[in-house]
Amino acid sequence: MPKVRVYVTLKPSLLDSAGRTVRDSLDKLGFHEVASVRVGKLIELEVEQFSEGRVKEMCDKLLANPVIENYRFEEAE
Amino acid sequence: MPKVRVYVTLKPSLLDSAGRTVRDSLDKLGFHEVASVRVGKLIELEVEQFSEGRVKEMCDKLLANPVIENYRFEEAE
Numbered sequence: 001m002p003k004v005r006v007y008v009t010l011k012p013s014l015l016d017s018a019g020r021t022v023r024d025s026l027d028k029l030g031f032h033e034v035a036s037v038r039v040g041k042l043i044e045l046e047v048e049q050f051s052e053g054r055v056k057e058m059c060d061k062l063l064a065n066p067v068i069e070n071y072r073f074e075e076a077e
Numbered sequence: 078m079p080k081v082r083v084y085v086t087l088k089p090s091l092l093d094s095a096g097r098t099v100r101d102s103l104d105k106l107g108f109h110e111v112a113s114v115r116v117g118k119l120i121e122l123e124v125e126q127f128s129e130g131r132v133k134e135m136c137d138k139l140l141a142n143p144v145i146e147n148y149r150f151e152e153a154e
Contacts, residue, residue: 041116062099
């Protein structure tokens, strides 16, 4: 069954408070080389048949919030 | 500044209740071709210098929970 990987990320202009928290925690743990962190989602779908149009529709309707998020996807093995 | 993408996924043996909810919602929206959904995290880091060992350490210590999650990472552009 085809697998699709969808990557959802917050738009770059928006403040990512989860990412900021992770960066601060990494800093406290001694990872001072980390300048910034952004946290997004990785959504893996198993579909009966891969259709770019259908996956795009899923992203626009449910998987991502187009107002604040970007997404991209790819078919995987 | 080098970018690193870290992908964190729930181990396949574990029930992914968020993924299940997304699958049910997709089904209700008419996307009956989706057999299963797994929801993971995509963490993007900007680091001063890429070191595989250091990123592995970050994953083991903070970014992933090795008891229930798998991770992989790659340097990006």
